[in-house]
Amino acid sequence: MIALLALFAVWTGWRVFRVDSMVRASFALMLSFVSVGAIGVLLSAPYIGVATVFMMAVEMMVMAIFMVMFMMNPAGLNPMVMVHQHRLSIAAGVLAFVGLSAAILLSPLPSDPVPEGSDVVAQLGHELLGPSMLVFETAGVTLLATMVGAVILSSRQGWFGAADHGSRPPDLTAGGDPAGRQPGDGGGHGHHHHGGH
Amino acid sequence: MQAVIVILGWTAFAVVLARALQPAANSTAPQAAPFLGGGTPDMHAWQRFHFRPYSMSLLFIAFEMEMMFMYPWAVVFVSEGIKALAEMGMFLAILSVGILYGWREGIFRWQ
Amino acid sequence: MAMTHLVRWAARAPAPVYAAIGPGRQAEVERLLTRPGLNRAKTPRDAAILLVAGDLPSSSLDALNRLHDQLPRPRTTLRWLDGDQEAIAHRITTALRALCDGAAGEDDRLPDTPANEWKGIGPHGQGGKGMMGGTPYGRPMAMTGKDVRDGLQLDRYTTRVGPFAPMLPPGLVLEVTLQGDVICEASVQAAPFAQPAEADAPALCAARMLRLLGLDAAADRVIRGRPLRAAWVTGAVPRGLARINDTDARDRLSAWLRSRTVTVAPPDLAALLPGSEWSEAMLILASLPPSALIRAARATEAA
Amino acid sequence: MTLTIVLLAAAALIGIGLYGALSQQSFVMLMMGLELMLNGALLAVVGFWSQSLGGMPEGQLMAIIVMAVMAVEMAIGFALIVAVYRKRQADMTESIGTLKQ
Amino acid sequence: MTALLVLAVLATLLGGTVLAALMDRAALPLAALLTRQRVETEAPDRMNRDLSSAWYLALAAIGLSVVPFAPGLALIDSPVGIVIWGSCEALVVVTVFLHGWSPNAPFPLIGAYRYAAIGLPIMLPSMFVLIAAALPAESLSLIDIVESQREIWNVLRQPLGLPLFLVVALAMTLRGPMDYADAADIATGTSAEESGAARALWQVARLAMLVSISAIAATVFLGGPLGPVLPGPVWLWLKTAALMALTVWIGNRVARTTPDRMLTILWVVLLPLSFLGLIIAGVMAL
Numbered sequence: 001m002i003a004l005l006a007l008f009a010v011w012t013g014w015r016v017f018r019v020d021s022m023v024r025a026s027f028a029l030m031l032s033f034v035s036v037g038a039i040g041v042l043l044s045a046p047y048i049g050v051a052t053v054f055m056m057a058v059e060m061m062v063m064a065i066f067m068v069m070f071m072m073n074p075a076g077l078n079p080m081v082m083v084h085q086h087r088l089s090i091a092a093g094v095l096a097f098v099g100l101s102a103a104i105l106l107s108p109l110p111s112d113p114v115p116e117g118s119d120v121v122a123q124l125g126h127e128l129l130g131p132s133m134l135v136f137e138t139a140g141v142t143l144l145a146t147m148v149g150a151v152i153l154s155s156r157q158g159w160f161g162a163a164d165h166g167s168r169p170p171d172l173t174a175g176g177d178p179a180g181r182q183p184g185d186g187g188g189h190g191h192h193h194h195g196g197h
Numbered sequence: 198m199q200a201v202i203v204i205l206g207w208t209a210f211a212v213v214l215a216r217a218l219q220p221a222a223n224s225t226a227p228q229a230a231p232f233l234g235g236g237t238p239d240m241h242a243w244q245r246f247h248f249r250p251y252s253m254s255l256l257f258i259a260f261e262m263e264m265m266f267m268y269p270w271a272v273v274f275v276s277e278g279i280k281a282l283a284e285m286g287m288f289l290a291i292l293s294v295g296i297l298y299g300w301r302e303g304i305f306r307w308q
Numbered sequence: 309m310a311m312t313h314l315v316r317w318a319a320r321a322p323a324p325v326y327a328a329i330g331p332g333r334q335a336e337v338e339r340l341l342t343r344p345g346l347n348r349a350k351t352p353r354d355a356a357i358l359l360v361a362g363d364l365p366s367s368s369l370d371a372l373n374r375l376h377d378q379l380p381r382p383r384t385t386l387r388w389l390d391g392d393q394e395a396i397a398h399r400i401t402t403a404l405r406a407l408c409d410g411a412a413g414e415d416d417r418l419p420d421t422p423a424n425e426w427k428g429i430g431p432h433g434q435g436g437k438g439m440m441g442g443t444p445y446g447r448p449m450a451m452t453g454k455d456v457r458d459g460l461q462l463d464r465y466t467t468r469v470g471p472f473a474p475m476l477p478p479g480l481v482l483e484v485t486l487q488g489d490v491i492c493e494a495s496v497q498a499a500p501f502a503q504p505a506e507a508d509a510p511a512l513c514a515a516r517m518l519r520l521l522g523l524d525a526a527a528d529r530v531i532r533g534r535p536l537r538a539a540w541v542t543g544a545v546p547r548g549l550a551r552i553n554d555t556d557a558r559d560r561l562s563a564w565l566r567s568r569t570v571t572v573a574p575p576d577l578a579a580l581l582p583g584s585e586w587s588e589a590m591l592i593l594a595s596l597p598p599s600a601l602i603r604a605a606r607a608t609e610a611a
Numbered sequence: 612m613t614l615t616i617v618l619l620a621a622a623a624l625i626g627i628g629l630y631g632a633l634s635q636q637s638f639v640m641l642m643m644g645l646e647l648m649l650n651g652a653l654l655a656v657v658g659f660w661s662q663s664l665g666g667m668p669e670g671q672l673m674a675i676i677v678m679a680v681m682a683v684e685m686a687i688g689f690a691l692i693v694a695v696y697r698k699r700q701a702d703m704t705e706s707i708g709t710l711k712q
Numbered sequence: 713m714t715a716l717l718v719l720a721v722l723a724t725l726l727g728g729t730v731l732a733a734l735m736d737r738a739a740l741p742l743a744a745l746l747t748r749q750r751v752e753t754e755a756p757d758r759m760n761r762d763l764s765s766a767w768y769l770a771l772a773a774i775g776l777s778v779v780p781f782a783p784g785l786a787l788i789d790s791p792v793g794i795v796i797w798g799s800c801e802a803l804v805v806v807t808v809f810l811h812g813w814s815p816n817a818p819f820p821l822i823g824a825y826r827y828a829a830i831g832l833p834i835m836l837p838s839m840f841v842l843i844a845a846a847l848p849a850e851s852l853s854l855i856d857i858v859e860s861q862r863e864i865w866n867v868l869r870q871p872l873g874l875p876l877f878l879v880v881a882l883a884m885t886l887r888g889p890m891d892y893a894d895a896a897d898i899a900t901g902t903s904a905e906e907s908g909a910a911r912a913l914w915q916v917a918r919l920a921m922l923v924s925i926s927a928i929a930a931t932v933f934l935g936g937p938l939g940p941v942l943p944g945p946v947w948l949w950l951k952t953a954a955l956m957a958l959t960v961w962i963g964n965r966v967a968r969t970t971p972d973r974m975l976t977i978l979w980v981v982l983l984p985l986s987f988l989g990l991i992i993a994g995v996m997a998l
Contacts, residue, residue, distance in 0.1 A: 001201070002613055006620035009654070013627045013647050017635070021757060023813055027806065029643055029650075032624070036654045038201050039617065040674075043661035046200075047852070048674045050795040051265055052653065055678055057802035058261055058832060059685055061809060062254045063646075065828060066689045067639050068246050069462060070696055075243035075816070077444040077755065078436035083634040093630030100622035109614050114666035121791055121852060124675075125273030127668035128266060129281055135672070136284045139266060139679065140291035143259050146683045147295030150255035153690035155302050199714070200788045200796070207773040208766075215766035219909045222752035222761075226446075227377035227418040229754045231817035232351055232904055234473025235328075235371030236481060237423075241755070242818040244450035244463035247488030249585070250829045250975055251693060255686045257832050262682040264839050265675050268795055271846040275997055282994050289987060296979060305979050307490065307585050307972040308458040318747045321740035347741065351819075351899040353751055353907035356744075380749035380907035408747065422754075445755035460697055467818060475897045489822045520897045521967040522888055537965060540889075544967035586822060587970050590897040 009035040020076025022067035030060035252304035319408035322347040326355035329478035330362025331501035373417040382413025422446035494581040499605035514564035550592040557595035574604035617658035624651030717787040728923030750908035761814035768917035775924040782944030793854035805831035812902035823901025827893035838880040840986035841873040844993035867933040872989035888963025926955040
């Protein structure tokens with residue numbers, strides 16, 4: 001069961017970079033997270049496992065929204081490959097996998113499983129509350145900083161006036177022909193059906 | 198174990214049911230055109246869709262992270278007593294500052 | 309066995325009617341579709357019967373054909389020329405029963421050719437080229453452009469909506485450019501069909517707005533002259549939408565709900581719609597009485 | 612045995628994530644690679660906690676921290692993308708490189 | 713026992729869906745839809761189009777599996793029942809989004825994004841009221857939450873919980889004031905391009921989700937299977953049916969405002985209300 005779920009997680013993870021549609025890519029990543037969550041449930045971490053599904057469903061929804069917002073050809077209507085330094089990346093990926101696998105297979109893994117019937121959720125709760133308020137305060141402040149930072153960066157009214165003041169279009173040297181057809185140069189604009197004149 | 202099997206089972210059941218009930222879709226070209234009350238579109242509807250409350254969605258994923266802390270907190274709330282209430286009150290107060298800031302910046306409107 | 313039961317149930321179901329409303333017939337059709345045996349379909353995909361009310365001008369026949377073909381098979385078109393509600397309701401139920409009894413229904417009116425020839429073009433035969441070029445699967449892709457609200461230049465989607473769109477007044481063809489769900493540009497391609505003064509009746513005007521607010525049952529009740537049974541009706545309409553002569557959309561709705569006729573000066577549609585989100589724009593249009601809207605659209609069209 | 616399978620899957624996810632993060636031109640896709648690597652890390656943490664740490668609650672805390680890192684990374688990453696796009700109307704990593712000039 | 717519980721979930725889902733269809737007066741129109749052609753749009757995302765209704769249905773079934781049918785007896789007896797339900801809610805947003813995305817048509821697309829804007833933040837009040845219900849139970853399991861209501865139901869102990877959760881129920885079942893996905897101003901939004909059996913299946917999934925979320929609400933706030941004389945499942949069914957009727961009634965009678973106003977209301981009114989509910993629940997539980 002765990003092996004099958006692990007295989008599914010890896011396969012969907014691989015699909016993320018192999019599908020044309022950005023929506024499919026985001027939700028393939030979500031499926032990868034979901035199967036990791038299911039493995040967590042099977043490995044006697046019910047809370048962490050299910051919460052992974054919960055958090056990642058939400059995050060991948062937002063991910064899909066932003067992917068579609070900022071990627072050209074978001075639905076993959078024209079099949080495309082947008083990669084650079086391809087060989088290097090493959091080499092790095094394979095190297096990382098081989099290295100980590102070797103470390104896993106060669107090093108002795110201590111076996112000390114979670115005791116049967118222990119209430120792991122309550123343990124986590126006590127750990128979070130802990131002797132001091134450290135965890136909650138740190139998390140609260142970090143998340144607050146994230147929220148404020150995200151709002152400042154993404155909203156138009158920055159601290160120094162409108163954020164797009166003085167902006168200019170990019171140089172289109174890097175991505176080949178990314179801007180594609182200019183809005184006004186024909187194709188499909190000839191189908192106006194006037195009525196009622 | 199049972200939970201995972203049940204969930205997989207329901208998913209498989211629903212997919213099989215959907216396959217069995219829905220015939221293959223088929224259309225002629227005029228039938229396939231998107232419905233616009235008789236109007237015609239110039240282009241594909243799939244686009245870099247301008248999702249207006251994008252700042253809200255970013256605030257949301259940061260705020261939603263707090264749920265991860267709240268579930269275990271709820272389990273030990275009664276046994277930890279007033280201290281748990283105080284910690285969570287503090288935590289939510291800190292995060293509420295973020296929401297108030299976002300509200301002041303108008304991120305809950307269509308930008 | 310199961311199939312025969314299904315067909316029997318289908319014949320007893322309220323007839324799903326999509327109405328293409330012609331000049332002068334708006335009020336009659338709106339009253340007709342509140343009858344118990346009829347179901348007002350909000351999209352042709354949900355309908356079996358296309359009701360064509362009145363004489364359509366020849367300029368909207370293309371649109372009618374497109375609409376007709378979008379109904380799923382089996383389908384029937386009924387023309388309603390006289391004002392006899394009983395007769396047409398009877399014809400609709402008879403037609404539905406005929407469809408359930410296995411009548412073949414109508415074929416497409418338009419030829420089975422895509423908007424653009426695309427098969428076999430491009431590296432994968434999908435009709436496109438490069439990243440965003442060509443016409444993949446028959447249509448070009450949207451391109452980026454100016455935005456009216458936050459200045460983030462994302463794709464603009466240009467389309468014509470109408471003349472038979474369920475949320476627009478009959479006859480109105482709007483060419484809109486959307487960015488997301490916000491209207492960046494709007495122009496009137498065809499003004500709404502002329503309607504008699506009856507279309508301005510408070511009950512009908514209120515019902516149009518109630519439908520946009522998701523209150524179909526309440527809208528039917530208001531048209532039948534019964535008291536409204538719904539909560540937070542005027543409060544749901546935002547303040548300040550389409551403010552003309554010191555009344556905004558919310559004021560006009562509450563006047564209509566109190567059975568008062570509303571007269572407004574025709575506004576400038578091209579200035580009113582851009583910048584509003586789609587559902588706000590639909591509320592704006594529905595909050596104008598048809599007579600004012602027709603005059604406004606004609607003025608915009610002429611300009 | 613279970614732990615080995617889980618850790619190998621985690622290594623594979625990290626490898627794929629690294630490939631994605633290095634090879635993708637688009638900033639958004641690069642974030643997906645990062646997320647995938649964090650996914651592998653999460654799997655490894657959960658596996659290790661379950662099989663080798665005897666249920667130490669710190670292991671679960673670690674998993675929560677990994678998820679918090681993901682959330683923070685996503686929020687800030689996308690906010691940056693919005694800011695850069697607003698300035699330059701660009702979403703390529705290489706175009707961002709030219710911002711320095 | 714497990715087989716019996718599977719049957720119970722299936723029967724509840726089926727019976728509840730039929731009941732919901734009757735409440736909506738949608739039973740005959742749904743049957744009629746099955747006799748019509750299923751139309752396909754231009755260049756759709758076929759996989760997601762076919763799967764989205766199935767997932768919606770599956771999420772309803774999974775949500776219902778967490779519900780105890782008798783004290784101590786649920787198909788998924790998990791220590792984190794309400795988190796499983798929370799994941800179902802999060803995945804409903806994904807499913808509705810996919811349903812609107814897949815036809816490659818403008819109105820479904822607008823509906824999909826609108827729903828994403830409303831469906832994500834609506835989960836926050838939902839989670840807060842469920843966590844508030846978990847406080848007196850000292851557990852995230854729905855079975856324990858039922859046990860904690862032996863003396864007094866949560867609907868009395870936490871007066872803000874049920875009203876807030878009904879708003880969530882309206883959003884999760886795309887109904888009335890919270891129906892931002894399938895609204896009238898976008899010609900029924902995400903299902904605007906669907907006909908025949910596909911449209912029927914989507915509507916059935918919506919109704920099934922209504923059963924599921926009403927059963928969750930009945931369990932968390934009305935004591936679920938607890939009650940005198942009658943056996944547990946019967947009490948659960950009665951309470952679920954009552955909440956379904958209430959949700960349908962509200963859905964038909966409350967107006968829907970524009971999405972940006974609703975978004976502000978969610979963050980500025982409903983979320984603080986759910987904070988308040990949590991504080992009330994916390995003080996009561998101590």
